[in-house]
Amino acid sequence: MSDSVARELGRKTAGLSTRASVVLFALLAVGAAVALGVVEFDPLLVAGVALLLVAVAAVSSAVEIVEAYEKEALTVFGEFRTLLEPGIHFVPPFVSRTYPFDMRTQMLDVPRQEAITEDNSPVTADAVVYIKVMNAKRAFLQVDDYKRATLYLAQTTLRAVLGDMELDETLSKREKINRRIQQELEGPTDEWGVRVEAVEVREVNPSPDVQRAMEQQTSAERRRRAMILEAQGERRSVVERAEGDKQANILEAQGEKQSQILEAQGEAISTVLRAKSAESMGERAVIERGMETLETIGQGESTTFVLPQELTSLVGRYGKHLTGSEVDDEGGPELESRAFDEETRELLGIDSIEALAAGDGDVDIEVESADIELEDDIA
Template sequence: MLSIIPLQTLPAGLTLIALIVLAIVVVALWQSVVIVDAYEKKALTVLGEYRGLLEPGISFVPPFVSATQTFDMRTQTLDVPAQEAITRDNSPVRADAVVYIKVMNAKKAFLEVENYERAVSNLAQTTLRAVLGDMELDDTLNKRQEINAKIREELDEPTDEWGIRVESVEVREVNPSKDVQQAMEQQTSAERKRRAMILEAQGERRSAIEEAQGEKQSDIIRAQGKKQSQILEAQGDAISTVLRAKSAESMGERAVIEKGMETLESIGQGESQTFVLPQELTSLVSRYGQHLTGADTSGNEPDLESLDFDDETRELLGIDDIAEIIGEIEDTEIDIEGMEEQAQAIKQGADEPSIESADIDDVPEDVEDIE
């Protein structure tokens, strides 16, 4: 059977050798085990010879003669320090940028370039200065996307040989010198003043045009109003003149008719049944009736009862009294033939009884009342 010999029983020299061997075994085991993270790859060399890439996980390598270099396979950010550049129009500017890169081939990044991060940063600095030097000052301030695209294009070809891909380039700031900044501020201020003056002049011009158009429209409206007022005034004067003339004529005829109506009223109150009316009075009554009713001169006598007047107008004109008197005249029978025979007898000198000796029954009673 195998028995373990205590170290105390061994000689002092053998105990030291055992401890050294044990330490070497532990160190060898530690050196032979390599742990690779999920986002990394490691390049392995044995005695200076490239042996390959270690994938994520646990790997065993020859102890004491192996070496590894870690490559982060994630996207990395590289700051490009601020660079001084002279633009094509001889204006000094200062710019810095950020470059986003990613290791696509760890073997090339290990074998083709010493330090890919420093190499990409230095290449981005020189490219930034070159791109700014080929542009005008205004373009460097306004065309950021164009600058980014040019820098990326310049970095793509050399970085591909290193197994590095440039994903994006962003220029953060482009600052001209202080003198240029002051000149630009003055230029901007002058441009703003110029625009303000132009806008103010345009506003004044527009205001003057609007004011002139308003005055023109106002003058036109006043002229039209004055013209219309004169027309209406002239029409009013003409109508007033006509109405005054008609009123005077109507009032004259009315005075005559009223006088005649008073006479007819006194005649109508007598006992006689025969009346003799002057032709002028009947013609005047007929003409006045036509004037009141607006009838034509065709001979048709107007019906006073059918006139459409209000009560106040009828009372003012005396239409009811006139109709009553005319009705009484129409109901009275005048013996025209008897009156003609008497007139003929008087003319021939015949023995005709006088009025005193005449038979009262043969003479109408109303004749005595006729003047």
């Protein structure tokens, strides 16, 4: 029997024990006084004392004081009469009994229970149940001891609820366990005039073997997370290094490309300038160069010279201008520079170099290369 039930039973018999003690003490006092000769034995005196004691006991039995947080069930000759509200009441002496009921919220400590979960794992759990008497008459008439009955019902319900759940649920879903236990208790306790206000499961512990297995599982999960984080860090480091190498290679390739572009531009400009110089010379420059060659040839010891036909024709046509001789120049035009035809100008890029020489700005010069593309925005 729990301590709370024992205290309740003691309170039920407290009033009767007190009254009987008063009467018994008074009788013992009178008997001791007669035996010691303090009071002479007189039947009238004895009768008077007896009547006085009976009167005191009757008054004491007839007066009932109910505390503010209680209600008391009154029975007369074993028959239920009424509920005594808080305050002072007068009841039939000697033939009435009262049974107090605490109307405050009361706590029932459910001892630790062992159960087997749905996945055959042993667990132990304990709980606390909070109840309140809503109808003291029904609590008095419908059940022998409402506290003990509620406590035993909570124990069996706790084992049943744990047996319907898997181990993981019992460890993680306390609110679900509390709610199910409270729902199971509400039906029977309502008939007893008692309301279950709350149920709180304090601890759910698996068996030692299961606890060790869970600890090993937790350690393995932590190691796995650590390995994942380490692998992610290494991967990120490799990616960063690869990105750095990629950027370095791109910058190096861009620098090499720009160098090749500038070198190609320089060669193209040099070629076009040489072509432009050759164009400015024309036929006159060719004839003058040929005459210098003839002069060099004439200084030799040989007396026989073989000249190209084109050179002799040019000399015949423009001899007056070059040597001052009396060559008939009728119909002979003066020597003039001959311009490049369109195909030659396009091949040599004469137009582009003229624009560049005139300072018209940047001129795009295409250079054939398998790996280099010319861009207008070269730095």
